[in-house]
Amino acid sequence: MPSRSINNIHYDLQTRQYILGDHYVRRSARNIRHVRPLTQLVWTGSFVDQLTSEGKTSTLRDVFYSAQAYEMSFADQAESDDIITDLETVIGHSREDFNVFPEERSAIFGDLTIQYTVRGYEGKQLNLASHPDGMMIGPALTNAEFADCNADKIIAIEKGGLFTRFIEERVHEKYKAILIHTAGQAPRATRSLIRRMSRELKLPCYIFCDADPWGMHIANVIISGSANAAHLRDLNTPDAKWCGVWASDIVDYKLPSDPLTDLDIKRLYELDKDPRYDGKLWKKEIASFLKNKRKAEQEAFSRYGLAYIVDKYLPAKLKEMS
């Protein structure tokens, strides 16, 4: 299988994401160091084969525990997660394709009607604006078809509080948007869903995160993908736009802010060298962070009233970015 070691991960300008290079690794049952992970891989293969043939889904944690029934125990979940990544690499499909999902936490809300394909719900339709807390992005939603859409853009938000505020302030109506709560780093299923909506429904995507290196990177991973998923394709949305909160916004909007920590600054220097940060905007904002040495959360806009971010900041940004 293709090697996932750091020196075999390259940035591909064509697909604008990380991909694996030409190095391959060989696992042999003759090798004492290989026999255990190879056995685990074969077990995982037979486990997900059974899963898919029965139309059931599982989670990463489930797989970790299920192994113990076969005296195949993994040392910890990190080890079983790693073997699942091996299986993805071997067969060139993401784990969602063989019904293994992470712990769901991401959510979606907006005027999009989907049609289920999962067993027992085939053909059933649901409008994603029908529940005011938003809908959890799980296996059923990930596999659904898009039936009808009245939105003309996607807005992805890092924080749950702000996602709820946007729904309350009826952003989905005012701006004809589908709202996505990434809950920190967006899970793969969410990234894949954003890509599908962006491709199939031709919707532009705008991303709002905290104004710090970590928030900035949430946006970047949605746009350019992660190094961890270099063995997979079709998870990134190269045309999505990072709209804020920028380092320059802290100054421009006089937001309450905190000083950057040493760790934050170290991370900024790392990102500065990362090929995914080659764009003009990224370089300008990294420079701005390093110059002002301040960071702010999305909630910082609340100093101007709860509706300010929706009524003033959001339209300004959408206008600037489109």
Added chain:
Amino acid sequence: MALQEVFQEISAADFFYRNRDIAGFTNPTRAIYSTIRELVENSLDACETKQIPPEIYLRISHESGATDGPGVYRVRIEDNGIGIPHDIIPSAFGQVLFGSKYKLRQTRGTFGLGGKMAILYGQITTHGTATIMSSTGPTKIHQYDLIIDIQKNKPTVLKHKTHPNENRWHGAIIEFSTEADYTRAMSKILDYLMETAIVAPYATLTYVDPRGRLYRFDRVTTQMPKPPEETLPHPHGVDVETLKRLIELTNERTLVGFMRTHFHRVGRTIATSFLQQVNLPTRKNPKKLTPEEIVTLVNGMKNYKFLAPDASCLSPLGEELLEAGIKKELSPEFIAVYQRKPSAYAGFPFIVEVGIAYGGQIEAGGGIKLFRFANKIPLLFDEASDVSWKVVNTQVDWRHYKVTSDMPIAVFVHICSTKVPYKTVGKEFIADRPDVEREILNALREVARRLSLFLSKKIHIAHDKHRLDVFQKYLPKIALFSTKLAGKSKQPDVSPLLKSVLRYESEESEEDIEDA
């Protein structure tokens, strides 16, 4: 009135009585240990002189006083040695510095007062008499009850009688009371006896302790090392005082003759050439040397390249006996012994013998156990000051020999010499003389090399077993899961694969060795 200082001559016995620390009789704990040690060593020497396999019986019994502190104990030792001619028994045991040890020969003790110091200490702590019975083999056994007159350094015989000797027994029995803190000394005494058994595998030692417990160390061989021969002093090891004494004794009329007669490996040619170099006339009468000339002679001797001392006067244990001793007391899984060729320091010949053992009764953890011996005596105190300790712990790179500190490994170092280079008068540890240090290091490297071969084999076997375990665990699972995954029902048989695991591994092991 002017104060007058009183000068008083003291006897040898008096001197040692006042300075008993020197001879290892510091306190009741050390005293009983030293007593046992001196008695056992005298007995062993008495047997080895005539190559009699030693049969030694030792008993300590409690007489009075405390048992958890200093009390009075009775000590008895019996041996089957050559015995002592009856007319010199009183002097041999009742006069300090009387003995057979003031010649240049490898012996266990060198004070010439070991046994006597023990008796002297017993006498001053208990006011008791010592009973000595001995025979050299004829029809009578002589018994003396005696005390030492400390001020005169003379024995006082209280009783002398004879017993018939029908069995033509030869040997000696010594019995007396002494003050001792046995409880504290016990573990050292037992260590001492066990280590003596290692270094004298041809001896049978029987010990009955104060609580009536029997300890027995049986001989495993009757083969004994050749007894040491007496030798002349080597010129390198001579000082002014020794030279003066020799001049007093000599009957030679010329310096050449004097050099030839009284020094080790000096012949006419060497003597002539040496005397020319120090500018002394070869025909000069040695008794007419001026003090300045004597000093010139001694200094010249130190610098002149004489022949190295010959080691025939030494009595090493030999590889076979050292191995037998270690095996019998520790039954190790692996053992290697090695004897270096004779070498010399400052005109004194010496031989280093070493052993290394793995497993058996050697405890694991806490690093390498060190057993030190000098002239067949176990050395138990002040280990960290000894040259062997320095070599084992700071000079040998054990990692190079695959040795780790958690392994059950013991190292044995035996140095024999006409003059063991002890660092202090206590004679418990050996000075780090460069010649001695080098010999120990080279000897240890040799046995460590052999140990490392054993260890790599052991590691390979463990490695192979581990591999088989791993493949045994996983191959059947691969067969099971891949059968399921392929949708088949009949599982392939992995047992032929498991058989090939070891064959395959042994090939790989060979590669590993080549790499190393």
